[in-house]
Amino acid sequence: MRALLCERHGPVRDVAWRDIDDAPAPGPHEITIEIDHASVSHATRLLIEGSYQSRPPLPFVPGTEAVGRIVARGTAVSRLAAGDRVVAVSRWGCYAQRLTLPEYTVYRVPDGLDALTALPVPISYGTAYTALLWRAALQPGDAVLVLGAGSGVGLAAVEIAALLGATVIACASTEAKRQAARQAGAAYALAADADLANQVKACTGGVGADIVFDAVGGPAFEHSVRAAAANARMLSIGFAGGQVPAVPLNLLLVKNIALHGFFYGRYLGWTPADERIVHAPALQRCMHTLLDWARAQRIRPAVTAVYPAADLAAALAALETRRVIGKVALKIK
Template sequence: MKALVCHQFGPVEDVRLESIAAPVSADPHAVTIEVEYASVSHATGLMIAGQYQRRPPLPFVPGTEAVGRVVSCGDAVTRVRPGDRVVAIADWGCFAECVTVPSHTVYAVPDALPSKVALPVPISYGTAYCGLVWRCALRAEDTVLVLGAGAGVGLAAVEIAHQLGATVIACASTETKRAEALRRGAAHAVSPDGLAAKVKELTGGRGADVVLDPVGGDLFAQSLRAAAANARILSIGFASGTIPQAPVNLLLVKNLTLHGFFFGRYIGWTPADERAEHADALQAVMATLFDWAATGKIRPTVSAVYPHAGLSEALHALESRQVVGKVAIKIKETDE
């Protein structure tokens, strides 16, 4: 089969499209999927560079999220069968014509949902939903400030918070991204400059009850000043490339709660590999998100698709911060 292969950690340009052996697994919980599309994220580039939390054994096939059709299942698999359309979260391996993953992170796709709509749901929407609901106990009366609101997780958070009844203030770097956030349910959309003053003005001086931060950097400190007393701060990533230092004195005087949130804990991306423990809870979350997507309550978006050999271009587009929503690689030729 054809796959993008990383032979040594370094620049994405060194990853090449090659012919490799198809995956074979005797694991009774394994599911092998013929891949149509695989998503590209900031973590993709970090993993290829050897700078992510986990370093795969070399050589490896990158890609952690795919949509396609089940080819085969282990004897213990009951949720899906060969021929079913699914999305899957993998440790890596999705930039290949076939990928084999544990069934715990494989999710059935409703028949009416196009593959490119289903693709962003597991990681982007799963991260946003579990962070807001599981960690921050989001309430309908909350005002939520979403940083990076035009990108994958940020835009998902805008839609999910709106769907749950909260008032959303979206912060994004371009007018195009801010306009999209407003179309997806944000009550207000602001640029990052002077963030605290803008949020305070929009909330009558009170500030945001919940802050979702996938950006880090200088914007993290601004968001703490934009937060209301007793607010919950959700740190989920550092797309800016800079890990901020929390001013604990500000957390103290404002009674702020800082939540670190690593979605990877629930999908097997830690040394303890807890995916089986959390599988039932995540299946329920995904069922909710797919129902919302199928009924138009959320609109997962892949805004740019690149050919199988186009990973470098896809990552550069993502890092330019001009992309709205998700970027994907097309693995299998389809009519879609």
């Protein structure tokens, strides 16, 4: 089969579309998928450069999220069948024509939902849902500040928070991204600048945000601490801006703010312990909810840019220079 192969850690341009051995036959609790599309994320570059939390053994095929059809299943697999359309999360391996992986993070795409629409659900929408509900205990009426609201995970957070009755304040770098956030349900859309705290307080009657959802890091984090209400819950999701922020602990202290670090990858098997099987029941319930919401158009996941499989470097450049709104994908089949 053909796949994007990373033979050594280094620049993304060194990853090449090559012939490799076919995917192995599935074991008892495994399935084999013929992949149509796979998503592109900031973690893709980190995996290739060897700077992610976990390192696949070299050589390896990157890619952590894909949609396709099941072509084979193991003898112990009962909830999925050959021919099912599925969306899957893997530790790596999705930039290949076929992939064999454990069934625990594979989810059937409901009838009536386009497979490409389902592609952003497990990671972007799964991150937003579990962070906001499992970690920050979002309640109707909360004021939720979303940093990086034009990204895939940022727009997912806007949609989910608005759907669940929160007042969403979106923060994004361009007017086009702010408009996309408004269309996704944000009540307010603000620029990412040093005046963020004053703007958020103006939107909340001087109170501030009850929840801050931060996948950006850098200076925006400190601005958001100042924009947070007393007793707020802050979610540090990642550092897409490229800079780990300095945490102003004095402000957290005097405002009684709870800071939650949140690594969604723990539920997906992206830690050395590979805890997929432990979290599978809860995550399957979460995915059932999200995919049903997508089918009913209560949320609207979208892949806004699709690149040929061999153009991974261009896809990553578009993502990292913030030229796209939402999710980026590679066409594999």
